[in-house]
Amino acid sequence: MPNTGIQNYIELAFIVNPSLHELYIGLLAAEGIAYFQEEDERLLAYLPEEEWTDEKEQTMIAFLQERLGTAPAYTATFMADRNWNAEWEANLQPIEISDRFLIVQKNKDINPKPGQIVIEINPKMSFGTGYHATTRLMLRQMEQLELKDKKMMDIGTGTGVLAIAARKLGNNLPILAFDNSAWAAENAIENIEQNAAPDIKIELLDAEEDLIVNLREGYDLILANINKNVIDRILPAIRKYSPEATVLLSGILVYDEPWLKKLLKRLGYEIVQTIYEDEWLSSLVRPLSRSTL
Numbered sequence: 001m002p003n004t005g006i007q008n009y010i011e012l013a014f015i016v017n018p019s020l021h022e023l024y025i026g027l028l029a030a031e032g033i034a035y036f037q038e039e040d041e042r043l044l045a046y047l048p049e050e051e052w053t054d055e056k057e058q059t060m061i062a063f064l065q066e067r068l069g070t071a072p073a074y075t076a077t078f079m080a081d082r083n084w085n086a087e088w089e090a091n092l093q094p095i096e097i098s099d100r101f102l103i104v105q106k107n108k109d110i111n112p113k114p115g116q117i118v119i120e121i122n123p124k125m126s127f128g129t130g131y132h133a134t135t136r137l138m139l140r141q142m143e144q145l146e147l148k149d150k151k152m153m154d155i156g157t158g159t160g161v162l163a164i165a166a167r168k169l170g171n172n173l174p175i176l177a178f179d180n181s182a183w184a185a186e187n188a189i190e191n192i193e194q195n196a197a198p199d200i201k202i203e204l205l206d207a208e209e210d211l212i213v214n215l216r217e218g219y220d221l222i223l224a225n226i227n228k229n230v231i232d233r234i235l236p237a238i239r240k241y242s243p244e245a246t247v248l249l250s251g252i253l254v255y256d257e258p259w260l261k262k263l264l265k266r267l268g269y270e271i272v273q274t275i276y277e278d279e280w281l282s283s284l285v286r287p288l289s290r291s292t293l
């Protein structure tokens, strides 16, 4: 459910070597946790206080145990609402996604290559800083597409980075971008203003509750960098209510590629291209009846 107003969080602190951070972030993201902070020997994951139930904890431990072969130790601490923005901005550095994209933060020195598109993202605990492989994969797929005259939807927009990128890549139609986190929606609006990216409508919506009514407008390209569980539940609706749309997916671990292929086959999608980074993949898929994007 979307939430508004003051938000207290639970911080889960895992003692893990940085080489394993990406893997842990992926596994925890698959469990619906979207906010992370990396430190030298610790990975901090955050979720709204009301979501941290006994059931959630048990499911998370069982899932980590299944994927890692052992249940990692962690501590859970209550965190009152505070200025995450300042903490994030202090820690982040510019990141080169490709020759085409550079993601930067406010007041950081940058040196873009000729022709490189610069996107300024000042995150507020929202996923989409470019610090995660799934965001990088989405951007690398998008830069290969012709986006002009394509009606686009961005599901789970986080910082708004993908919608902003679409605009900078020449997309010229209104974009609907939404997230079920109030923080993310608020932050996406700030980032869109900062990047002077016009005509992007940011909404606080839940893909599992509000998608069908919005799909009826008809879309050419739908971006969904979320996680396996949500994709499993929303892709059938996308296929049914936006049957012409090409879909760009990420947030899926390489171990789950067989599951994804089965789902796509069942729904009548063909895979145009899958790319990989670390344990992550992104697939561009289109309905079998369509031949071009």
Ligand SMILES: C[S@@+](CC[C@H](N)C(=O)[O-])C[C@H]1O[C@@H](n2cnc3c(N)ncnc32)[C@H](O)[C@@H]1O
Pocket (backbone or CB within 6 Å): 029, 034, 126, 127, 128, 129, 130, 134, 135, 138, 155, 156, 157, 158, 159, 160, 161, 162, 178, 179, 180, 181, 184, 205, 206, 207, 208, 225, 226, 227, 230, 251
């Ligand atoms: C992996 S992040 C992707 C963010 C950004 N699009 C990017 O590519 O970097 C997933 C985002 O989906 C949002 N999300 C998760 N479940 C959702 C749902 N059911 N409806 C809408 N947004 C959701 C999370 O809050 C998070 O911001």
